[in-house]
Each structure stands twice: as structure tokens, then as C-alpha cells.
Amino acid sequence: MIINHPYLGPRDAAEFVYLGDASLLERPDWQSEDAASEFHDYLHLRDNVAGEMRELWFHEQGDRSWLVVTRNTITHEVIKVEMARDVAQKISNGAAA
């Protein structure tokens, strides 16, 4: 798989470390009433999509940036690559990720 890094161009996926579903960016509020159950779901449950999935990749052997990669889990095709920082910024600004 080739991941098209927004700044560094096409890079071999072997340079990256995989974390998982990009929903991990959306950490629950620890002060909410049902924080315990929200954190259970956040930590352990996954959509486990068959098809297009947004996921977090870390460029460990490169510029050590976190990326949000949209990838098809059935074909391994990489569709879109964004900087995770930008995505997280959008989320904290209240826009839908």
C-alpha cells in the first residue's frame, strides 16, 4: 500500500504504524454523567467497517506526523489522506469530522 502523505508525497505503508478507527480522535467528555460507559465504548467497541474506513496512521519512519487515511478495507485502496491535526482542529471547532 502507498499512502500519499500531504507534505511528503507517496510513501510506503511500511513506514507507518497503524492505530485504528479515526473515531479515536473523538474522545468522550470525562465529566459527563455516563462517562464510564462512553469510555467503554470509545476504548473497546469498533464499527469495523467493510468498505471505506477512516483510520489513524502514524508516520513513525518519517516525519512522525499523525494522518487520517480514508481507505477501503475490502480492496486496500487508499482514497484520501489528511493531517490528523487538521481533522482534530475541525472537530474541536464543532464541525463534523
Added chain:
Amino acid sequence: MRYSALEVLKQGLTGNKTWKPAWRDPEPKQDYDVIIIGGGGHGLATAYYLSKKHGIRNVAVLEKGWIGGGNVGRNTTIVRSNYMLPGNEPFYELSMKLWEGLEQDFNYNAMVSQRGIINLFHNDAQRDAYVRRGNSMIMAGADAEFLDEDAIRKELPFLDYDNARFPIRGGLAQRRGGSVRHDAVAWGYARGADENGVDIIQNCEVTGFDIKDGVCHGVETTRGKIGGKKIAVCVAGSSGHVMAKAGMRLPIESHVLQAFVSEGLKPIIPGVITFGAGHFYVSQSDKGGLVFGGDIDGYNSYAQRGNLPTVEDVCEGGMAVMPMIGKARLLRSWGGIMDMSMDGSPFIDKTHISGLYFNGGWCYGGFKATPASGYCYAHLLANNAPHPVAKDYRLDRFISGKMIDEKGMGAQPNLH
């Protein structure tokens, strides 16, 4: 028809005219007592033990493709019960005992071969961990044997003992472990279940569940609607995809694991060997091919194929422990989809939807568990209560804090 040497002889002398297909190809009925989704090893074993042990015979096994075409035909055929934790070891030991009597039980040659498994260790800390694991195994009624370097050298003279980074210091052996012909396991269970009246329905994909007011009444399939009192999902690899149709999210990610077979060689490896410093396991098939594998690729995937960096990583592991493997040419490689659970252990449990049951999360240890998985799932379906050795395989264990974290690494889907 009972298979026996006498039957083979009789058929051979009379022109092989009266052999029958090993199972029927029935049309789905309107209603069943139990519908098992997934005609893999675990699903067919569940149907077999339901019909044989619990007398529940109005059962259908629905399979999207053909039976045994998924993970039961895509693994490295290793069976063993060398686990450590109390939630796991008694279960896997039950599985080992079922393997030992399996062929006589279902009257089918599954080529169960107890040629032994040896886990190598390379340093003091690893030795201590293996001694502890061996003791846990013995306490659960399994067999374990500690081997020092000299004993391993005698048995496996071809390994790289003096490797500067990973010298081999000894190993933990389980002599009753070994390998089983995986396809024959699916076929044997299918034939046994079919004989007991179970309908095995192939080319029948489940497209939805009929759930009303928290009760599951049946499934929708590509061959029409089928009603059932109990619906038992058993589709490890595709669990997330199937359970999403029932609106459930699971503590599971689907990952791809690759496996490899070399060209046929003369007998060289007596049993199963695992490398303790990397992730690599190898055995030799009866045809002579070296069957080996390593880590999962490490990213979510539903594609039954992996990528080259993992091929390289697995082969490096092989070269480190057994340099002569470099002389063998690779014949085939393939990928299978694993249900990677968050603590590395499986689930055999009811769901919050009445009448809907779940079996999955086998990571890549599902093949060895096939008999016990079917046995315990059938027990759960028949009695509505978990079998004693599978009582910890609960879906809510991450809430209750009773994780079965064999590696002690916490909530991570890519543990094993």
C-alpha cells in the same frame, strides 16, 4: 453410510457404485429451532454437537459461499492447548481432548497427528515465563514438558542455536499438540451433522435480522426469509460486518493474517516449532510442504490477501531461527480474515437481543478451538447458560473488568 476399511474394500471390488454424497443439498425450510449463520469449522461443529449431544435436530447452517471455504481452510492447521490463564486453558484443553477422539466420534479421517509443538525461548525471562505457563497447563490437566538446550539440539539439530541475537536456550513442549487436516474437519462435522438431520444450506447469505421489540425471530437471506427460535452467529472474520446488521458494535477489529507453504520437501521438521524472539511458527505437512506464518499485517482488512512487508517480516523470522528455510522455494501464500478482539480472547455468549447468540473474536487461534467452540456454543444454545469452561467468554467482560488478557498487554486489537 459408515466409513471403514471394509467399506472401501467392498466398494473397490464392486466398482465404487454406491458411494453417496457426504451431505445433502436441501432447500431452506420456513422455520428452524436453531439457525447457525456460518458454515465454517465452528458453525458446523456447533450443528454437530447440537444434534448429537443435545438432540436438537431441526437446525439449519447457512453459508454465504461453500462450507469450509473460509478460515477453516485458510489456517496453518496447528492444534495445541498451551495457554496459561484460568479463563482459557481449561477450554483449550477440552478442545485438545475432543481432537483426540474426533475421528472415531464423527467417523471421518481428519488426519489428527499429535506430532508435538515446541515453543523456543531465547533468554532467562522467557524461560521463567514458559516454566510458569507449563505449570499452569499441567494444573489444568494438559501436558507440558520443559526442554533445555541440549534436549532441543538433539530433537531439532537444524535450528540456529548460536545466533548472536537470539541464541536458543530451550523450549516448552506440548507433546499432545500437533496438526489436523483442516478441510477434513469441516467435512467431517458437516457429514455428521447432516446425518443427524441438520440442513446445510450453501450459497445462502444472511442480509438482515428479523428483530422486533428486542427479540430476534429469524433472518433474511438471499434465498428468502427463514424463521428461527434461536439465531446463532458464527462468522469469525466477518463478525463486525454481520452483527452490524443487528445494530451491534463489537469489541473486535477484522485484520488479515497471511500464511505460507513451501514446495514439497523430504521429512525434516518432526512437529510444530515456534520462534520465541520474533513471531514465526512452522510445521511440515504430510505432503512435505513447510507450512508457516507470523504476525497479522496490522491494519483493518476484509481482503483475503496481505501485503509484501509482512511477507518479508515472516521470512526474516524463519531465517533467524531456521536458516535452511532460505533454500526452500515458496509455493503459495494466502490471507485469512481474523476477528481480533480487544484482549486477544474469544466470545461465546448471548447478546442483549433475545434469541440472538454470538460466537467470534477468535483472533488467529480459532482453528485449534474448533471442537470446543462448537461443543460450548451448542451447550449455550441448548441450555441458555454457558458451558463451565467457556463461562468467561462474555461480551460484557470489558465493562466488568474480567478481561482474559493472555499477553498482559491491555485493550489492543492486534495482540496476537
